[in-house]
Amino acid sequence: MGRIFISAAHGGIEAGRTDPGAIAGGTTEAREMILLRDLIVVELRARSFEVLSVPDDLSAAQTIAWINARGRATDVALEIQMNAASNPSVRGASVYYITTNSDRKSNAELVLMGLLRRVTQLPNRGVKPDTESGLGRLIFCRQVAIASLAMEVGFLTNPEDRALLQTRRREFAAGIASGLESWSRVVDPGKAPAPEPTYPAINININGQQYQEQGILINGNAHIPIDLVDRLRIDLSKAPDVRRITYRRVVYVKAIELRDFHISINWDAANRTLNLRSISVICSGQFDKIVGNGNTSEVQLQLFLRNNNENALVQFPDIPKLYREEGSIEGINYDIAFCQMCVETGFLRFGGDIKPQQNNFAGLGTAGGGGDAASFESARIGVRAHIQHLKAYASLEPLVQPVVAPRFRFVTRGVATVIDQLSGRWSADLDYGAKITAMLKRLYESAGLL
CATH class of the missing domain: 1.10.530 (Lysozyme)
Known part of the structure; x- marks a missing residue:
């Protein structure tokens, strides 16, 4: 049976100080998530799952490194957090998954529905690709090597969500544990793992033209050969957190990492093809210049x-x-x-x-x-x-x-x-x-x- 990693967002040391996350209603996001995380761990262990709880004093980067040093192909990882909004009426739960990964989207639905079936008063904000988060990417979804999701259990700034969590924390924990149990059994149905991984090949299309070399699909995420990255004139030295893997003597990187270099990433599941696309306005270096012309109608x-x-x-x-x-x-x-x-x-x-x-x-x-x-x-x-x-x-x-x-x-x-x-x-x-x-x-x- 695969193991489950649980991380409570915030609470670690960032920029030399403890990061409390959002603050509202006389409490902090870090405190609320640590309390919830501890109950989820108890619930899962009661169901005979092996659970690894990420230490509270780690930074976001250290959290990812801690999981990656211990994770196995059959494990899953969830980070729980709360959102905050200037409008206190905004509320509800959602789960973020790495964009373009249809498997991870299905996994996110399992985890979210586990919570919502148990806490029916909590509004459903749906599952979302991490490109729809505030920063356009979530490093927990992108950089954790095993299957990973980031869950927002509600809005700390909303009095109803905050009261629900504080008065029914055990039900939150039981619901999330049920979702995690379903997800874990999808990733590891109990079959013995192969002695060495074998990854399926995928086709690559660049601006409408088929690339001669193929990529591979790892854990539902498309990976491309490093030679293609070089051909696109992308300098990954500016992205030190990008993980490289070697498979059959070829170095690959996760395709979604190219999005930060203004490359569009789309997955055609029917044809098992990764479509990469760029446009002149993006590549010309004018993308972020405030003085200029718009491009939309x-x-x-x-x-x-x-x-x-x-x-x-x-x-x-x-x-x-x-x-x-x-x-x-x-x-x-x-x-x-x-x-x-x-x-x-x-x-x-x-x-x-x-x-x-x-x-x-x-x-x-x-x-x-x-x-x-x-x-x-x-x-x-x-x-x-x-x-x-x-x-x-x-x-x-x-x-x-x-x-x-x-x-x-x-x-x-x-x-x-x-x-x-x-x-x-x-x-x-x-x-x-x-x-x-x-x-x-x-x-x-x-x-x-x-």
């Missing part, structure tokens, strides 16, 4: 917004048109501005202290520096203020239209020409730029541009 922006919030266009039906027009007038990449709006407002769900009627789509402050967020007379003026504030950061050029951005004059012009340079400036969140970049990749994939 109004319809593509509408579909992207509607697919992520079916009610988004009810109150703001012209928002894609406004971003395209206002961005083009000032020479700002409207795709980037639009994605920043999606990050800031949660696809126009808002929440927190900014209300929809304020027409503030980017968390803009007032000129006086007070705690209140700015308000604008219309959606167009709100979008215009957003575009102008971006131009203040990204360009030395004067505005084309009269200034409406309340803090335009306070920005040191030209200090943030690319998305990542907005981190720590537009927002105190040092991952702010990475979140916008991840959203931009999702937009381009939705539009068929990547």
Whole structure:
């Protein structure tokens, strides 16, 4: 029987201090997940499973290394965590799996349903590829060598989810244990493992052309020969965490790692073919430059917004048109501005202290520096203020239209020409730029541009 690894997210040492994770309601994510993890371990051991509990004081990177040093092909690994949102009404459970892996998606459904059948009051947020997480990737899903999933058991910032967990923790543990039991039996049905692994071959297609060499499928994840990585002029020295494996004297890497180098990854299960694709706008080095042109149509922006919030266009039906027009007038990449709006407002769900009627789509402050967020007379003026504030950061050029951005004059012009340079400036969140970049990749994939 395969073993089960359980990790409680946060609680370890990150950047020299203990990482508490989210904080809300007089408690921390780390505390709640450690308590839940301990009960899951007890429940699984009562069912005769061998469980390995990851030590609490390890960093995220150390956690992965700890599992990889001990994991076997028949083992599974789950990390449990809670989410947080500026809107306290957001709630529910979900499970993230490594994108393009249909096997792992099915596994995620087993784990999630195990919890939801036991705690029926918990809303179902579904299983999601890790590309839909805030940063566009989850290292627990990507870098753990054995089959792995990341589970959000609810939102710590939601009083109902928090109360459910704290009053019915044993039921949460029993439900998750049931899901893990089902998953583990799928991965290891009890048959004796082969003495040496044999991985099935897969075809590789690059921009519509078949690649001469084949890849392999390991644990449901497509792997490609390192020679192909070199041919694509991708320098993996900039990604030291990418794992390499040797199989029959050929070095392979997980194909999904190329996504961070602006390569689209799609799996055609019917033809056992991995499709890789890139576009000129991505490869030209203009992807993250704030000054420039957008690449999407109004319809593509509408579909992207509607697919992520079916009610988004009810109150703001012209928002894609406004971003395209206002961005083009000032020479700002409207795709980037639009994605920043999606990050800031949660696809126009808002929440927190900014209300929809304020027409503030980017968390803009007032000129006086007070705690209140700015308000604008219309959606167009709100979008215009957003575009102008971006131009203040990204360009030395004067505005084309009269200034409406309340803090335009306070920005040191030209200090943030690319998305990542907005981190720590537009927002105190040092991952702010990475979140916008991840959203931009999702937009381009939705539009068929990547």
